[in-house]
Amino acid sequence: MSFIYQPRSNAELEQIAEIILGRYARRRSGHFVDIEAIIEDAEITPIPRRGGLHKFVNGYAATNPKYIVISESFASYPERYRSILAEEFCHIVLEYEIFKTGILPIDAQPHNLTFDQHQQIEHDAQYLARAVLIPKDSLIPLWREHFENAPAGVRHAEDCRLIHCAESLESFFVVWPLTIAYRARDVDLITDGQCRSYFSDRLAI
């Protein structure tokens, strides 16, 4: 079955994130978004898989969109596990537009994506996953507060101060500092250049 994926703008992805966060508001406690519970509410089931799957892919939406297959080896690293689950969930959300209804249509069929469509949806799913796991209304005040109150030891240099912010916020969102840095870039707390030279070129994923 052919399927055309219509790429979304960042503004549209932010709106979709708002809809998801609003619909599953009870799954958010403080700054923490319980993505596993949201996935359960959406009637999608993660299936842990053993073996060397993670050498090839982190996770993937199975042929049947009611399932997310994820390598069992990530389950002991909540920061990693949550990001992968969120991204796979967002693939399904975007492809099946379940932000409109909250649940997958009963007759949802697998989509065949061309390489280009896959690239587009990949970018959008990653963006949306960050927007859901690290809500803007939590991140912006927390980031500013940690920037302002950075300890003397890290104030001397911009890179140390920004890395301090990303690392301090890990425990609020339970995602890796690099993901927080990308999200800080998405919402203009840091520039593209700062994100590249202080984070993506330095921190291992």
Ligand SMILES: [Zn+2]
């Ligand atoms: Zn993906």
